[in-house]
Amino acid sequence: EKVYLNGEIKDAHDAKISVFDRGFIFGDGIYEVIANINGRLFYYDAHLDRLKDGLKKINIEFDTSSLPKAIDALISASNLKGQDYMLYIQITRGVAPRKHAYPETAIPTVMMFAFPKTLPDNNEVNAQVITRNDFRWSRCDIKMTSLLGNVMLNDEAKQHDCYETIMHRNGVFTEGSHCNLFFVKNGTVFTHPADEFILNGITRIAVLELCKSLNIEVKETPIKTTDLLNVDEAFLTGTTVQIASIQQIDDHILYTENKKGSVTKKLQEAFLKLKYTVTPL
Ligand code: PMP
Numbered sequence: 001e002k003v004y005l006n007g008e009i010k011d012a013h014d015a016k017i018s019v020f021d022r023g024f025i026f027g028d029g030i031y032e033v034i035a036n037i038n039g040r041l042f043y044y045d046a047h048l049d050r051l052k053d054g055l056k057k058i059n060i061e062f063d064t065s066s067l068p069k070a071i072d073a074l075i076s077a078s079n080l081k082g083q084d085y086m087l088y089i090q091i092t093r094g095v096a097p098r099k100h101a102y103p104e105t106a107i108p109t110v111m112m113f114a115f116p117k118t119l120p121d122n123n124e125v126n127a128q129v130i131t132r133n134d135f136r137w138s139r140c141d142i143k144m145t146s147l148l149g150n151v152m153l154n155d156e157a158k159q160h161d162c163y164e165t166i167m168h169r170n171g172v173f174t175e176g177s178h179c180n181l182f183f184v185k186n187g188t189v190f191t192h193p194a195d196e197f198i199l200n201g202i203t204r205i206a207v208l209e210l211c212k213s214l215n216i217e218v219k220e221t222p223i224k225t226t227d228l229l230n231v232d233e234a235f236l237t238g239t240t241v242q243i244a245s246i247q248q249i250d251d252h253i254l255y256t257e258n259k260k261g262s263v264t265k266k267l268q269e270a271f272l273k274l275k276y277t278v279t280p281l
Pocket of ligand 1 (some may be wrong): 150175177201204240258
């Protein structure tokens, strides 16, 4: 397995970083996961914009214009040319003596790896999910590498044999531990606005665009936990999740075995088409 690390392609076991890297010590960094589908990095520009936005928000100075060439070198070295794969990009603040404040002279650590993965065309996930209090911090818009809250919440889903944990804060649903959350009520699609309480998922953006082109009404308004019994459909979106229909939320069954809502189905079909028609990088 090959890894891109600070300008070099290395075997994974030779790719070494300092224990004083602030990514390791503080989780002081951001990341992206991008799917390469049918020879294209899906919504690469949107991922790049989010990456740049994240760097700006946490004051890491790094010129992303070197990335396409670096990605190309990594993909060649990983023998992934012509294959579907997942690309992971991580940029941390770099190595410095352990002090909380941003160091004056640290060089960002840039690390990438990719592995083969073909996302299924027919997303058969019919998820059972649990609900938990969203105890994460209030800057969930930053795609930071410190994912402990998400990890703890996701593991609870696993302990309950569930696909995901969906969260609520101050009485409204926010998102899942690794994906965004949508509801459908009387034909209208509802999702939490892209503020500081959720990560603005690229798949979320793509789904909102699809709603527009399909003339499906959208409200970026969060659903109240007390309104759960009134929703008709619910689904999750994310790079690896794509669009996953939700079958059951805690004890509340939305759909029985293998059935899903008509809006969810329509969006899944439109998303499948989109996967093969997005503009190439
Ligand atoms: N929310 C959270 C907390 C996530 O970790 C992710 C996936 N990284 C998403 C939403 C979905 O984002 P995307 O569609 O860009 O994968």
